[in-house]
Amino acid sequence: MYGKWTKLLSLLAALAMVAAACGSDSSDDDAGSDSSGDDAGSDSSGDGDGESGSVEVFSWWTGGGEAAGLDAMIGVFAETDPDIEFENAAVAGGAGTNARAVLASRLQAGDPPDSWQGHAGQELIGTYVAADQIESLSFLYEEEGWLDVMPDTLIPLISSDGEIYSVPVNIHRANVLWANPTVLSDAGVELPTDIDGFIATMQTLRDGGMDAPLAMGEQWTTLHLMETIMLSSMGPEAWNDLWDGSLAWDSTEVTDALEDFDTVLEFTNKDSTALSWQDAGQLVLDGNAAFTIMGDWAEGFFREVGSEPGTDYVWAATPGTEGTFQFLSDSFVLAKAAPNRDAAIAWLRVAGSIEGQDAFNPVKGSIPARNDADRSLYGEYLLSAMDDWASNTVVGSLTHGVVANDSWKSEIDSALGLFLIDRDVAGFQDALVAAEAANS
Numbered sequence: 001m002y003g004k005w006t007k008l009l010s011l012l013a014a015l016a017m018v019a020a021a022c023g024s025d026s027s028d029d030d031a032g033s034d035s036s037g038d039d040a041g042s043d044s045s046g047d048g049d050g051e052s053g054s055v056e057v058f059s060w061w062t063g064g065g066e067a068a069g070l071d072a073m074i075g076v077f078a079e080t081d082p083d084i085e086f087e088n089a090a091v092a093g094g095a096g097t098n099a100r101a102v103l104a105s106r107l108q109a110g111d112p113p114d115s116w117q118g119h120a121g122q123e124l125i126g127t128y129v130a131a132d133q134i135e136s137l138s139f140l141y142e143e144e145g146w147l148d149v150m151p152d153t154l155i156p157l158i159s160s161d162g163e164i165y166s167v168p169v170n171i172h173r174a175n176v177l178w179a180n181p182t183v184l185s186d187a188g189v190e191l192p193t194d195i196d197g198f199i200a201t202m203q204t205l206r207d208g209g210m211d212a213p214l215a216m217g218e219q220w221t222t223l224h225l226m227e228t229i230m231l232s233s234m235g236p237e238a239w240n241d242l243w244d245g246s247l248a249w250d251s252t253e254v255t256d257a258l259e260d261f262d263t264v265l266e267f268t269n270k271d272s273t274a275l276s277w278q279d280a281g282q283l284v285l286d287g288n289a290a291f292t293i294m295g296d297w298a299e300g301f302f303r304e305v306g307s308e309p310g311t312d313y314v315w316a317a318t319p320g321t322e323g324t325f326q327f328l329s330d331s332f333v334l335a336k337a338a339p340n341r342d343a344a345i346a347w348l349r350v351a352g353s354i355e356g357q358d359a360f361n362p363v364k365g366s367i368p369a370r371n372d373a374d375r376s377l378y379g380e381y382l383l384s385a386m387d388d389w390a391s392n393t394v395v396g397s398l399t400h401g402v403v404a405n406d407s408w409k410s411e412i413d414s415a416l417g418l419f420l421i422d423r424d425v426a427g428f429q430d431a432l433v434a435a436e437a438a439n440s
């Protein structure tokens with residue numbers, strides 16, 4: 001459709017190399033370039049010097065740790081560019097489910113925000129670049145020296161035809177199991193390390209009176225659960241193979257993975273569709289559920305509500321995925337024909353700066369995309385995530401835009417919606433085969 005195979009092959013080749021690149025000693029990188037946000041020298045590309053007016057920035061970071069992270073970065077922007085008014089156009093709803101629908105209609109109507117949040121990978125390249133909706137930002141990388149401080153192998157995920165299209169602010173991990181340690185110790189169980197152990201632990205908890213040990217929220221959180229369970233069941237290589245056509249969707253690996261997912265779903269709360277991901281996290285903090293599987297923005301939420309790592313919540317890789325880091329990266333783009341182009345570029349300079357990233361990420365619950373972060377600013381969980389990002393096998397997330405473009409993802413999501421009603425694994429797998437065929 002969008003030259004899918006070519007793009008996916010380069011994406012997957014890049015992913016295979018990410019761990020090695022991230023593991024390189026960041027002190028080797030030239031982190032000394034000026035990243036103060038508004039002092040880039042030439043004015044030819046609308047640098048931040050003395051810009052004024054306003055900039056409309058679109059995201060879905062409106063609450064539960066997310067807004068606080070954005071606010072921290074806006075705080076840096078207010079210092080570097082005090083004369084630019086920041087118009088926060090965030091639309092509520094986890095994973096951008098609502099926001100992205102609003103964004104799509106604005107783009108269709110020719111009314112783009114100046115800059116918006118998009119995920120590195122196929123969401124960016126196979127959706128916005130493919131539709132010619134965003135500008136190349138290669139000039140900013142050159143001016144700000146960002147190629148020296150962003151992991152080399154993240155660059156192909158935000159590039160097309162040699163041009164770089166976004167400014168990544170972070171790296172999030174999708175495959176994290178969050179747990180209430182008191183619930184576990186009261187039940188005499190440990191954090192599970194594989195799917196069978198996970199299922200057995202949830203059965204023990206259920207036998208002890210906790211009907212729904214795994215708290216989940218609205219449908220996208222179930223897609224998120226599905227991808228982490230598939231990763232666990234299939235392993236990272238087979239997961240990658242699914243997205244470049246080298247493993248068929250009607251394979252037994254997929255059947256087994258969907259059956260595991262079906263079993264895990266048995267232990268989730270019946271009211272999940274009415275809950276946000278924060279609500280599901282709160283069930284864990286309150287001891288009404290033992291677990292939730294959620295990206296590490298959950299840590300931003302846990303901290304915001306005053307919970308203590310290690311005491312109120314503990315974490316592990318989703319059972320069976322230890323050693324694999326299923327990642328996504330939030331990045332900001334520049335709209336084609338942005339109404340406030342110069343101010344948007346000033347914002348993007350802050351988003352890519354060390355000051356911006358070190359303000360945003362400790363609060364958001366993510367690690368910086370840049371590799372020259374000040375580790376002293378990050379808590380225990382995020383330090384462990386930095387180490388895992390540098391040493392694990394890295395694979396991409398489906399729910400959060402890395403491995404499939406919007407068209408493919410939305411067909412998978414529709415198939416999931418039906419499956420959640422009929423729970424017919426064979427029918428679900430057929431629908432996934434059809435989704436792949438329609439997008440190749």
Ligand code: GAL
Pocket residue numbers: 060061066093094095096119172295297328329330399400
């Ligand atoms: C993801 C996004 C994260 C976080 C999460 C929950 O798609 O990349 O930054 O916002 O949704 O809303």
